[in-house]
Amino acid sequence: xxxxxxxxxxxxxxxxxxxxxxxxxxxxxxxxxxxxxxxxxxxxxxxxxxxxxxxxxxxxxxxxxxxxxxxxxxxxxxxxxxxxxxxxxxxxxxxxxxxxxxxxxxxxxxxxxxxxxxxxxxxxxxxxxxxxxxxxxxxxxxxxxxxxxxxxxxxxxxxxxxxxxxxxxxxxxxxxxxxxxxxxxxxxxxxxxxxxxxxxxxxxxxxxxxxxxxxxxxxxxxxxxxxxxxxxxxxxxxxxxxxxxxxxxxxxxxxxxxxxxxxxxxxxxxxxxxxxxxxxxxxxxxxxxxxxxxxxxxxxxxxxxxxxxxxxxx
Numbered sequence: 001x002x003x004x005x006x007x008x009x010x011x012x013x014x015x016x017x018x019x020x021x022x023x024x025x026x027x028x029x030x031x032x033x034x035x036x037x038x039x040x041x042x043x044x045x046x047x048x049x050x051x052x053x054x055x056x057x058x059x060x061x062x063x064x065x066x067x068x069x070x071x072x073x074x075x076x077x078x079x080x081x082x083x084x085x086x087x088x089x090x091x092x093x094x095x096x097x098x099x100x101x102x103x104x105x106x107x108x109x110x111x112x113x114x115x116x117x118x119x120x121x122x123x124x125x126x127x128x129x130x131x132x133x134x135x136x137x138x139x140x141x142x143x144x145x146x147x148x149x150x151x152x153x154x155x156x157x158x159x160x161x162x163x164x165x166x167x168x169x170x171x172x173x174x175x176x177x178x179x180x181x182x183x184x185x186x187x188x189x190x191x192x193x194x195x196x197x198x199x200x201x202x203x204x205x206x207x208x209x210x211x212x213x214x215x216x217x218x219x220x221x222x223x224x225x226x227x228x229x230x231x232x233x234x235x236x237x238x239x240x241x242x243x244x245x246x247x248x249x250x251x252x253x254x255x256x257x258x259x260x261x262x263x264x265x266x267x268x269x270x271x272x273x274x275x276x277x278x279x280x281x282x283x284x285x286x287x288x289x290x291x292x293x294x295x296x297x298x299x300x301x302x303x304x305x306x307x308x309x310x311x312x313x314x
Contacts, residue, residue: 021209022202033204038142039096045140046086049103050079053110063125067117074113078106097143104137105151112158116165120173127178134189142197148190156186249308267294 054075060068082103089099111130118126163174171179271291279287 021213022205024212025205025208029208030201030204033208034142034201035096037200037204041140041142042096042100043086043089045137046082046099046103049107050082050086053103053107054079063122064114064117070117071110071114074110078103078110081106097141097147100137100141101143101147101151104133104141105154107133108151108155109158112155112162114162115159115169115174116162118166119168120177123169123174123177123179127174127182130182131178131185134185138189138192138196141193142200143193144197145190145194148193152186152190156183252304252308265298268298 054072057068057072057075060071064071082099085094085099085102088094089096108130111126111133114126115123160171163169163171268291271287271294274287275284
């Protein structure tokens with residue numbers, strides 16, 4: 001889609017001085033740019049989850065010695081599913097935010113499971129790890145607020161379910177040891193992701209509007225250049241036409257002043273000579289008419305010459 005030309009057409013239809021170009025940037029225009037801007041971050045998040053999530057099984061070995069093997073299997077499954085999502089993303093044309101949602105949701109459920117096997121001494125550390133996951137995700141992912149709310153609600157429900165299954169840990173102990181702060185961080189994460197999402201979209205729309213504005217200015221400058229070129233061509237053509245007409249007028253003036261007046265002057269001279277010769281009354285009358293006609297013709301030739309010299313039409 002050549003949105004620059006579309007915006008240029010809109011600018012021609014509307015009052016450009018009152019027009020906010022950003023408002024003309026539609027979702028179809030900025031979504032591909034958002035995908036390109038966020039794709040690298042989402043894929044990076046996925047690869048970090050693929051590599052580091054199994055590594056954290058080492059901490060499980062020391063903090064949860066009775067269940068570290070189960071958690072290792074879960075971590076390997078999370079990495080495998082995330083890797084599969086990354087590999088098939090381009091083939092299936094999967095949006096990049098899905099690549100980030102998959103590990104984010106799976107690791108959240110994995111952390112929720114930990115509350116079913118953890119003891120009181122390690123609850124605070126687990127909550128801090130969970131907060132680190134949320135804050136880290138909020139710095140990279142870009143998606144709509146509905147996804148954040150959905151993941152947070154699913155994670156909270158799973159956490160409560162697994163927490164209830166742990167007989168050595170109560171809900172009060174969970175909240176006292178960082179659980180309440182974890183809930184606040186979860187809400188903050190959703191707000192931060194949505195804020196970054198809106199800011200990135202605004203930046204993209206402003207950038208696209210600037211490009212479209214520059215393109216419109218370039219197209220207008222090109223139109224002005226073409227108009228000027230046409231005007232210059234017309235001026236040259238008109239000048240050449242006037243020069244041709246001037247040459248024709250000069251030639252007409254020369255013919256009128258010399259070639260036409262010369263025989264006319266000879267006629268007038270002959271008429272005057274004939275007056276001195278003996279003539280009958282009838283011939284004298286004819287000679288008078290001839291002189292009168294010749295003088296009228298001489299007056300017309302003179303007026304034509306004067307008109308040409310003045311530049312007026314004869």
